[in-house]
Amino acid sequence: MPSLSLTVNGVTVDVEPGTTVATAAMQAGQPCRVSISGAPRGPLCGMGICFECRMTINGRAHCRTCQIRCEPGMDVKTDD
Amino acid sequence: MTRVACHKFDVIIIGAGPAGMAAAACAGESGVRVGLVDDNFSPGGQIWRSQRAGEPALEAGVWLKRIRASRIEPLCGFRVFDVPKMGVLLAETADDLCELRYDRLILATGARERFLPFPGWTLPNVMGAGGLQALVKSGLPIRGKRAVVAGTGPLLLAVAAYLRKHGAEIAMVCEQASWGSLARFAVALMGQPGKIVQALQLKKDLAGVPVTTSSWPVAAQGNNVLETVTISRRGKSETLACDYLACGFHLVPNTELAALLGCQIDRDFVRVDDFQRTTVPEVLCAGEPTGIGGVESALVEGQIAGLVSGGRVAEARKLFGQRKKLRSFAAAMGDAFQLRPELRDLPSAETTVCRCEDVPYSRLQPYPTRRAAKLQTRCGMGPCQGRVCGPATQFLFDWTPDSVRPPIFPARVESLAAVASSPEPEQEAITGGH
Numbered sequence: 090m091p092s093l094s095l096t097v098n099g100v101t102v103d104v105e106p107g108t109t110v111a112t113a114a115m116q117a118g119q120p121c122r123v124s125i126s127g128a129p130r131g132p133l134c135g136m137g138i139c140f141e142c143r144m145t146i147n148g149r150a151h152c153r154t155c156q157i158r159c160e161p162g163m164d165v166k167t168d169d
Numbered sequence: 170m171t172r173v174a175c176h177k178f179d180v181i182i183i184g185a186g187p188a189g190m191a192a193a194a195c196a197g198e199s200g201v202r203v204g205l206v207d208d209n210f211s212p213g214g215q216i217w218r219s220q221r222a223g224e225p226a227l228e229a230g231v232w233l234k235r236i237r238a239s240r241i242e243p244l245c246g247f248r249v250f251d252v253p254k255m256g257v258l259l260a261e262t263a264d265d266l267c268e269l270r271y272d273r274l275i276l277a278t279g280a281r282e283r284f285l286p287f288p289g290w291t292l293p294n295v296m297g298a299g300g301l302q303a304l305v306k307s308g309l310p311i312r313g314k315r316a317v318v319a320g321t322g323p324l325l326l327a328v329a330a331y332l333r334k335h336g337a338e339i340a341m342v343c344e345q346a347s348w349g350s351l352a353r354f355a356v357a358l359m360g361q362p363g364k365i366v367q368a369l370q371l372k373k374d375l376a377g378v379p380v381t382t383s384s385w386p387v388a389a390q391g392n393n394v395l396e397t398v399t400i401s402r403r404g405k406s407e408t409l410a411c412d413y414l415a416c417g418f419h420l421v422p423n424t425e426l427a428a429l430l431g432c433q434i435d436r437d438f439v440r441v442d443d444f445q446r447t448t449v450p451e452v453l454c455a456g457e458p459t460g461i462g463g464v465e466s467a468l469v470e471g472q473i474a475g476l477v478s479g480g481r482v483a484e485a486r487k488l489f490g491q492r493k494k495l496r497s498f499a500a501a502m503g504d505a506f507q508l509r510p511e512l513r514d515l516p517s518a519e520t521t522v523c524r525c526e527d528v529p530y531s532r533l534q535p536y537p538t539r540r541a542a543k544l545q546t547r548c549g550m551g552p553c554q555g556r557v558c559g560p561a562t563q564f565l566f567d568w569t570p571d572s573v574r575p576p577i578f579p580a581r582v583e584s585l586a587a588v589a590s591s592p593e594p595e596q597e598a599i600t601g602g603h
Contacts, residue, residue, distance in 0.1 A: 107221030108308030115309055120293055120393075126527040129393050131293030133524070133557070135303030136215055137208055137248075138281045138423075140552040140579075141524060151552070151579075155307065156209060156246075157263075 095163035110154035110165055111135070111142040121154060122168035129167075144168050173587060174267045176244070178204035180478045181258065181271035183426060185243050186214020187464045188456025189277030190232040191471030192478070196275070197239025199479020204269060205241055206260065208248040212236075214279055215299060216464050218306050228464075250576040251588065252429055255451075259580075259588060266584040273451045273478045276427050276439065277471060280457035282324075282417035283560045285508075286522045286530065287515040289389030294413050298328040301415035305335060312336030314412040317398050319343040319386045321506045322419035323463070330374035332415070340409045342375070343384035343400055345418070346506050351382060354505035361498060363465075387515060389414055419506045421560045422458040428573040437570075444485060445474040453478060462499035469495060513565055522565070523558040525551020530565075539568035552579045 092103045095110075097117040104113050111132045114121050120129030121142045132142040137156045145166040146152045154165070180196045182189045185207035193205040205212070212233065213225025220226075225233065236243070247267060251259040258269040282297040289295065296304070298318055305311045315338045318329040329342045344351070358364045384402040389395055399408045424434055432447035432454065433440045439454040441447055447454050455474040456467035469492045476485035516522060518531035526547040536542035539549065539562060548562070549555030555571065562568045576585065 104308055105221065109304075112304050112307050112309040115294075115304070118394075124291070124521075124524070124527050128291060128527070129293055130291060130524070131296070131394075132304055133284065133296050133300055134281060135297060135300035135307070136281065138553065138556050139284075139524070143552070155304070158210065159308075 093159060093161040095159050095161065095165060097165045098167055104159050106159075108159050110144065110146060110152070110157045110159055110163065113159050114142075114144060114154060114165065114167075120167050174265055175270065176204055176267060177270040178202050179271070180204070180273045180275065180475075181206060181269055182275040182277055182475075183207075183249055183258075184214065184277035184279050184456070185209075185212035185245070186277060186279045186456065186467065187216060187229075187232075188279070188467035188471035188474075189214070189275070190229065190236060191468045192275045192277055192453075192455055192475035193241055193243075194232050194235035194239065195472050195475025195481070196479040197236060197241045197475075199476070199481055201479050203239065203241045204271070205236065205243045206247045206249065206269065207243060207245050210245050212243045212245065215303065218303055220306050221308055248578055249426060250578045250580045250584075252426075252575070253588065259584070261580055261584055266581075266587055273453070274430075275445075275471075275474045275478060276430075276432075276447070276452065276454040276458060277456050277467075277474075278423040278426055278458055280420035280422050280461060281556065282320075283419055283421045283564075284416075284557055285320075285418050285512055285515060285561055285564065286520050287386055287388060288517050288520050289391070289395075290416070291521050291524055292389050292391050292395045293393070294391075294395035295389050296413070296415060298322075298324050298415040298417040300417065301413055302328045302331055305332065311413075314338070315340050315410065316413040316415055317341050317343065317386070317400070317409055317411045319345075319384070319398075319400070319414065319416045320418045321345045321508065322417065323502065323506075324417060324419070326371045326375065326380070328415055329378060329380075330371050333374065333378065337413075339375070339378045340411050341384075341400065342378060342380040343386065343402070344380070344382050345385040345509055345512065346382060347509075348382040350505045350507070354501055357498065357501035357505075360494070364498070385512060385515075386414065386416055418508060418512075420457065420461050422461065424458050425554075425556075425573050425577045427452075427454060427458060429575060429577055443489060444477045444482065445470055446477070460496065460499050461503065462495055463502070466492070466495040466499055508564055516565070522561060523548040523551065523555075525549075525553050525557075528558075533562065533566065536566075539563075539566075539571050542568070543571065554578070
């Protein structure tokens with residue numbers, strides 16, 4: 090299976106094509122966002138409803154990563 | 170200024186799950202111009218979600234074939250956020266703002282999981298039951314991981330079987346309903362051989378997995394990520410180590426768009442007549458928003474809505490009998506998976522209830538209504554707009570849902586500015602029309 094690489098908070102992850110950014114963040118062991126009181130959060134609903142998986146992708150903040158597929162070289166960061 | 174792409178159709182269907190796909194097939198075959206819109210990147214909805222990049226589940230194939238034969242190309246990645254006037258919807262794609270014009274509209278917006286707060290439920294790796302399944306389908310490796318599946322509803326066993334098939338170890342399945350209420354549900358299934366076959370298959374798939382009733386999670390623990398789950402199992406508590414807690418308390422309908430359109434909503438569900446017509450002219454609704462009934466029910470309602478919107482009323486009538494039978498199944502399911510009152514005691518004073526705004530249980534307790542709590546605490550005012558905490562507070566405090574206002578999903582500032590600055594925006598017709 091061919092794979093592609095992206096970085097999540099600077100950690101390189103190799104994923105299979107079609108993988109969503111939310112699952113890449115989980116594979117990298119990185120939280121998707123930090124809540125307003127400072128707690129790490131990861132995906133909850135997996136279907137674009139809860140907004141817990143929002144992250145900054147290539148500089149654009151608040152992207153719902155469970156509905157976005159990984160692309161080679163993406164730069165993904167925890168949202169705060 | 171943001172350019173506005175315009176798509177015009179005779180019938181627009183919102184949601185490309187089973188109900189929406191069946192509606193699209195039937196409407197498309199009637200010769201009307203159909204737009205099938207979904208916010209995910211491929212059709213199938215939640216139940217027929219594709220495994221990574223591939224086609225949706227096998228069962229979706231027959232409908233996709235009919236849809237494609239009618240030359241309907243699903244508009245995926247479109248999220249409807251406003252209805253500026255009847256006949257016009259506004260949607261965002263990853264980069265653009267789109268105007269969708271319709272003569273008739275079919276709402277097939279499906280359902281989401283109900284989440285209930287308990288201490289630790291905000292830890293990463295605690296997620297919905299359908300949520301974990303969706304993530305595994307989107308590429309999360311699960312082989313060798315240990316999962317607890319908990320909550321209520323028929324989804325739990327299906328998710329546990331799916332995760333196990335993909336190599337997960339299922340530490341336990343915890344169903345909050347009692348054995349007695351499940352037994353009554355099983356009796357109600359007797360009239361439906363298809364459901365019995367499914368149930369027997371699940372039993373086989375889950376052989377050796379502890380499945381317990383009258384059991385629910387009371388707390389999740391971990392240092393910045395889930396490590397253990399404490400379960401109340403028929404009155405005794407037990408702590409299990411696990412990598413994932415997949416926890417959902419059955420389903421709640423997605424009715425925000427229906428409410429924004431002004432459709433009457435009775436006890437959480439969109440009111441429809443025999444022809445799946447809502448109380449708003451030219452707006453129909455099919456599937457879970459009219460009552461949680463599962464995939465078969467969604468397919469029949471979708472077909473009826475599609476036939477009606479295509480002018481084939483006599484053919485639609487032929488499906489009424491089938492729908493009636495499926496609705497009795499839905500009623501039995503609703504009874505079997507009623508939430509037990511003990512679940513209201515799950516949150517502690519510090520437990521976060523509104524995850525977007527980090528509002529704890531104790532801050533919400535004093536308020537008599539959701540509106541009052543919202544104004545004083547910001548509960549429900551974050552990006553999910555109460556989609557998670559709304560159903561939870563409805564159960565915890567008996568608060569009724571608040572009114573729905575646009576945008577029903579957070580939209581980009583550029584999109585809102587484009588709408589505000591130009592009531593009749595410069596249009597670029599991408600798809601032709603009349």
